[in-house]
Amino acid sequence: MSETPASMSAAETAQAVSSRKITALAATEAALARIAVHDKVLNAFTDVTPDRARAKARTIDAEIAAGKSVGPLAGVPFAVKNLFDVQGLSTRAGSKINRDLPASPRDATLIERMEAAGAVLVGALNMGEYAYDFTGENAHDGPSRNPHDPARMAGGSSGGSGSAVGGALVPIALGSDTNGSIRVPSSFCGIFGLKPTYGRLSRARSFPFVASLDHLGPFARSVKDLALAYDVMQGPDTDDPACVARPVEPTTPLLTEGISGLRVAIAGGYFQQNLLPEAVEAIACVAKALGATQVVELPEAARARAAAFIITTTEGAALHLDRLRKRPNDFDPAVRDRLFSGAMVPAVHVDKAQKFRRWYRARVLELFQSVDVILAPATPCTAPKIGQATFTLDGVELPVRPNIGLHTQPISFIGLPVAAVPVPLEPMPIGVQIIAAPWREDIALRVAYALEQMGVVVAPAPRGF
């Protein structure tokens, strides 16, 4: 076991708390102390909730003392992207405007499920405004910073989630992923992230962005922690119309089953373009470790990314139309200008994009008849510098912000489950997407776990502060 509560994994903390080697309060205080010291650099948190956290920790300790059963995350500190409703806080969703909302009367479903498993919420995390972002920068709260180099982006839009877990302030964080907002910060911050199948985890009482594409999911520093968090959050929820009525399918017991017999392929074509050398190296490392040589083509991936872009900009504009009319000066100007544009895209294009989505889904699902896992880059490059406006991909200078998600958008577009795994390259880590068929998070996590056991993927210790 690690030496101090602050450096323990979630699994180690829960085991230590349950067996009374440490108290939940001690684990909570360690996280709060680390946040107090290091968040001055990382700017991952927008709200720290020490009173609530200490009260919850004391309750867990009392239950243990009384011989009651506590959950698999007993005493584990966690934090959530600030688009999750937290009782008593206004759900700002990275915006200035939402700070005027009344305090939330109830936690988001996923917070309730994490706390029912014994986890301790310690705060809410920075994010790109209204989740329309890949950088982790925020015009109102300042940028969340990369734990391996604070001059670099944490990635977005769940930038605070990536920064907090990458910086080991908390072992688990929750975020959202519409086009890549879990996988991009995972890649830039060198941590594990799980974007589950669309509809798998409840989004109830979280602030939406694009209902057709929004997913919620966990970040962690190990695959076991990722699976533990994912498992306790599963289950139907009538408060989210998109959440399916599937039973809970635990993945943690399956992690050690190994990958023998799994058919692993590498995404070709579109997914091998627009990459800097580090992204190519990361895919090669993972493919070599898994013995993957087969290349599969996801048909029309560029059109899939384009269709995801259209659905995103138009649904996002519809969501914010009233705010655009009444408070345009209170948006991040870059977000406002994208949403204004989205409001002007003719509806015929949205209809076509949704029809193409169904076509593309059917073609990609055919691939999973002959493979179990597809590998793809998570980002075109390691984390750019904060404020960097352009990068050069395949000889073409492109704006950074919309193009960071080139390789994530065609995957979330059809809701496939993805485990993002960190390859610890020097000087900065970078992620790879482990993509599985719908509802097969267990397979993506098994492959991630096998890679972790081989030492090919690992969350590097933060060294930027």
Place this chain on the structure above:
Amino acid sequence: MADHLDDYVNAAARAMELPLDDAWRPAVCANLEVALRLAKLVDDFPLPDDAASAAIYSA
């Protein structure tokens, strides 16, 4: 860039009751130009007339 969209953006802003400031118009036009270019990529893909939308609804 995107000058040809100026008239459309002005008209759409009025029709949609969006308070478009003159200073924002170049960025809005540039964003719309990108969106329409990507929309064309999708539109150019042939789909059958009976293609079903992926929008979510169940009665």
